[in-house]
Amino acid sequence: xxxxxxxxxxxxxxxxxxxxxxxxxxxxxxxxxxxxxxxxxxxxxxxxxxxxxxxxxxxxxxxxxxxxxxxxxxxxxxxxxxxxxxxxxxxxxxxxxxxxxxxxxxxxxxxxxxxxxxxxxxxxxxxxxxxxxxxxxxxxxxxxxxxxxxxxxxxxxxxxx
Amino acid sequence: xxxxxxxxxxxxxxxxxxxxxxxxxxxxxxxxxxxxxxxxxxxxxxxxxxxxxxxxxxxxxxxxxxxxxxxxxxxxxxxxxxxxxxxxxxxxxxxxxxxxxxxxxxxxxxxxxxxxxxxxxxxxxxxxxxxxxxxxxxxxxxxxxxxxxxxxxxxxxxxxxxxxxxxxxxxxxxxxxxxxxxxxxxxxxxxxxxxxxxxxxxxxxxxxxxxxxxxxxxxxxxxxxxxxxxxxxxxxxxxxxxxxxxxxxxxxxxxxxxxxxxxxxxxxxxxxxxxxxxxxxxxxxxxxxxxxxxxxxxxxxxxxxxxxxxxxxxxxxxxxxxxxxxxxxxxxxxxxxxxxxxxxxxxxxxxxxxxxxxxxxxxxxxxxxxxxxxxxxxxxxxxxxxxxxxxxxxxxxxxxxxxxxxxxxxxxxxxxxxx
Numbered sequence: 001x002x003x004x005x006x007x008x009x010x011x012x013x014x015x016x017x018x019x020x021x022x023x024x025x026x027x028x029x030x031x032x033x034x035x036x037x038x039x040x041x042x043x044x045x046x047x048x049x050x051x052x053x054x055x056x057x058x059x060x061x062x063x064x065x066x067x068x069x070x071x072x073x074x075x076x077x078x079x080x081x082x083x084x085x086x087x088x089x090x091x092x093x094x095x096x097x098x099x100x101x102x103x104x105x106x107x108x109x110x111x112x113x114x115x116x117x118x119x120x121x122x123x124x125x126x127x128x129x130x131x132x133x134x135x136x137x138x139x140x141x142x143x144x145x146x147x148x149x150x151x152x153x154x155x156x157x158x159x160x161x
Numbered sequence: 162x163x164x165x166x167x168x169x170x171x172x173x174x175x176x177x178x179x180x181x182x183x184x185x186x187x188x189x190x191x192x193x194x195x196x197x198x199x200x201x202x203x204x205x206x207x208x209x210x211x212x213x214x215x216x217x218x219x220x221x222x223x224x225x226x227x228x229x230x231x232x233x234x235x236x237x238x239x240x241x242x243x244x245x246x247x248x249x250x251x252x253x254x255x256x257x258x259x260x261x262x263x264x265x266x267x268x269x270x271x272x273x274x275x276x277x278x279x280x281x282x283x284x285x286x287x288x289x290x291x292x293x294x295x296x297x298x299x300x301x302x303x304x305x306x307x308x309x310x311x312x313x314x315x316x317x318x319x320x321x322x323x324x325x326x327x328x329x330x331x332x333x334x335x336x337x338x339x340x341x342x343x344x345x346x347x348x349x350x351x352x353x354x355x356x357x358x359x360x361x362x363x364x365x366x367x368x369x370x371x372x373x374x375x376x377x378x379x380x381x382x383x384x385x386x387x388x389x390x391x392x393x394x395x396x397x398x399x400x401x402x403x404x405x406x407x408x409x410x411x412x413x414x415x416x417x418x419x420x421x422x423x424x425x426x427x428x429x430x431x432x433x434x435x436x437x438x439x440x441x442x443x444x445x446x447x448x449x450x451x452x453x454x455x456x457x458x459x460x461x462x463x464x465x466x467x468x469x470x471x472x473x474x475x476x477x478x479x480x481x482x483x484x485x486x487x488x489x490x491x492x493x494x495x496x497x498x499x500x501x502x503x504x505x506x507x508x509x510x511x512x513x514x515x516x517x518x519x520x521x522x523x524x525x526x527x528x529x530x531x532x533x534x535x536x537x538x539x540x541x542x543x544x545x546x547x548x549x550x551x552x553x554x555x556x557x558x559x560x561x562x563x564x565x566x567x568x569x570x571x572x573x574x575x576x577x578x579x580x
Contacts (some may be wrong), residue, residue, distance in 0.1 A: 022527055040547055
């Protein structure tokens with residue numbers, strides 16, 4: 001999968017309460033959730049994000065609650081990939097399980113500014129900052145996780161069995 | 162190299178002689194938990210996949226505790242979705258309003274989790290049951306959908322940090338202060354992907370409620386799980402509450418820990434975590450001059466009987482400061498009834514507090530105690546993120562029940578020694 005989009009950049013410890021505040025968790029509808037994505041730290045995000053854009057963040061992205069509504073809201077907002085220095089563990093498995101592309105790459109996070117145009121080759125892990133010309137390589141996922149990702153999520157792996 | 166306590170449980174339940182940190186495993190689950198926020202997402206995914214049966218009707222627990230009693234129509238629809246699923250699948254452990262409690266207080270109380278179990282829940286505070294010597298961890302809705310269908314969950318075997326607890330806590334200092342102190346020390350990602358394994362002579366003096374509170378907040382340090390060894394205190398609790406078979410696991414002598422922390426319990430002060438991360442801790446003695454609008458005592462972290470007892474001791478024959486809304490949430494119906502019989506409710510009401518039915522409500526800014534712009538709360542809950550209890554410009558200060566009760570009386574953050 002190849003991705004091309006503009007970068008939205010956030011800091012460390014972006015928690016699931018700001019990705020999708022609990023006051024909106026009375027629905028499971030992805031589009032409704034997406035309307036409130038990031039609103040407590042970036043009220044303009046939903047107005048500015050375009051299909052294919054990417055999100056870049058520091059350490060421990062997605063910490064806090066287990067709500068799968070967080071990766072669901074990010075994906076439904078149009079974001080195609082989240083690149084972070086590290087992910088909180090439940091957000092990490094939720095993204096793998098639901099098919100939101102994520103990548104861990106410290107150098108890319110430091111080397112991408114808000115608004116930069118970025119190309120990502122998800123299968124090779126190559127991240128190119130088109131604006132600056134710099135190229136980064138994300139840590140590859142182990143085989144076990146690649147199988148879930150390539151099946152399109154955890155439940156599809158059950159269907160295969 | 163030997164295995165940690167967590168690794169030994171995971172090896173056994175994966176039918177492997179040995180596992181090591183970093184290894185991916187498919188592991189059998191003894192209990193799969195969902196709530197009214199997370200289970201509907203799982204149920205809809207299962208419906209999409211046309212999954213018609215669950216792996217075991219006894220090994221699934223569904224608890225409508227977050228937005229219940231139903232706070233609005235959408236929440237009511239989510240509860241209805243879960244209720245209908247429970248009926249259709251014949252799930253035995255569905256707890257309706259009236260018998261439900263906050264899930265992580267309810268499951269141990271009902272005897273549904275025990276030592277040696279592997280428990281997953283689509284709620285991050287599922288790590289609570291580590292207090293009983295179980296491996297328990299929070300996962301997502303898709304994970305519980307897969308586990309409800311198959312009985313299995315995938316894990317990356319965690320490395321471990323060891324916390325050696327020695328000595329005894331000072332009066333009014335509780336499990337909450339211990340875990341806030343530890344999170345302050347290692348940070349909110351200090352145990353990311355890892356087990357927090359508690360050990361040491363000091364554990365014997367910690368009540369089971371203190372251990373629940375400590376294990377409950379392991380996730381706030383980023384941990385996969387927190388776990389306590391099984392001792393007489395654990396066994397007494399298990400025998401009083403559960404008829405399930407249990408198994409006691411112990412870490413190998415030569416188990417590998419990435420780091421060992423020695424903690425003297427007697428040196429831990431009453432602790433407060435300032436906005437907006439649980440790692441922003443200070444002793445209450447250094448938390449002066451902060452006026453508050455609300456106090457919340459309850460939640461899966463601190464809504465147990467011993468928490469209410471501490472609050473009642475402090476609030477007895479006193480009044481909360483005028484203007485400080487003090488809301489007390491017993492975590493389960495059983496705790497509610499016991500607190501009532503012990504006369505705590507009379508103390509609370511006379512002091513000017515309100516007592517609520519069990520619900521997660523205010524902890525996550527759902528309902529029953531939302532903060533307005535600029536307001537501050539002291540809460541015995543577990544998170545103080547931006548907007549967690551309401552307005553994006555409100556503030557939550559985390560503390561144990563003693564500090565919460567004393568703060569309610571004084572209208573500012575304070576310890577009971579100031580009364």
